[in-house]
Amino acid sequence: MTGLLEDPATLSVCLLAFLVAGTIKGALGIGLPTTAMALLTLVMEPTSAMAVLVLPIVATNIMQYATTPHRLDTARRYPWTAATLVAVIFVTALFVSRVPDDFLVIAIGVVMCLFSMHALSGFSVPAGGGAPWQIGVGLAAGVCGGLSAIWSPPIVMYLLSRNVTRDEFVSACGFLFLAGSVPLGAGLILSGVVTGSTLWLSLACLAVTLASFRLGTVLRRRLANDTFRKLVLVSFFVFGARLVVTGMNG
Numbered sequence: 001m002t003g004l005l006e007d008p009a010t011l012s013v014c015l016l017a018f019l020v021a022g023t024i025k026g027a028l029g030i031g032l033p034t035t036a037m038a039l040l041t042l043v044m045e046p047t048s049a050m051a052v053l054v055l056p057i058v059a060t061n062i063m064q065y066a067t068t069p070h071r072l073d074t075a076r077r078y079p080w081t082a083a084t085l086v087a088v089i090f091v092t093a094l095f096v097s098r099v100p101d102d103f104l105v106i107a108i109g110v111v112m113c114l115f116s117m118h119a120l121s122g123f124s125v126p127a128g129g130g131a132p133w134q135i136g137v138g139l140a141a142g143v144c145g146g147l148s149a150i151w152s153p154p155i156v157m158y159l160l161s162r163n164v165t166r167d168e169f170v171s172a173c174g175f176l177f178l179a180g181s182v183p184l185g186a187g188l189i190l191s192g193v194v195t196g197s198t199l200w201l202s203l204a205c206l207a208v209t210l211a212s213f214r215l216g217t218v219l220r221r222r223l224a225n226d227t228f229r230k231l232v233l234v235s236f237f238v239f240g241a242r243l244v245v246t247g248m249n250g
Helices: 008-028 032-040 046-066 071-077 079-094 101-121 131-148 152-161 166-190 196-220 225-249
Strands: none
Touching: 008 032, 008 046, 008 196, 032 046, 032 101, 032 225, 046 101, 046 166, 046 196, 071 079, 071 166, 079 131, 079 166, 101 131, 101 152, 101 225, 131 152, 131 166, 152 166
């Protein structure tokens, strides 16, 4: 257990990041990689941050999907999105170590800003459920996920544009987030981004994430959800804008 775990400041920021990110994920069903990346990149390179995210992303998405209704129906409804997402995230993640860090920082920031602005505006474009739409969404989400570990924006935008029910939204997010997390981890491992040091740190953060995820599910029943959601989205935009500026000045 060497490297990143031996730096108290880095470890503290990481644990705090996943405490906040896990709570948001439990309360809203989205936002773990977005929140964690915004905070982790304060103390480490984007590729290392993506590696640390692997175990918390996989675990929380398993928990989320396992508790959603109509799981099999959802899997049958979005096969093309899932298949495209898996393939594109895996291939993109294989080459992420060759992408300049400044570009990764900017890409993460842009994705965060687009996601927050879209969610806050409530704007949507009518979208269909056929294979061309699903493949297009899977392609966009896969590129975002492979480069930044954040693939929720295209998926959320697509589901909101289709005006799906709340149950279908939760179930589809759980299914597609889980579908993307496995190839992301595999791609990062094969590309050498996941090292022994980042894996141990990811494992340490996993315990905090699971506890805070459960806390978030409790808070979801007690907080004014709309107010909390808006505060989170505004924070995403601020964090994203900071990353864009940092990447451009790098």
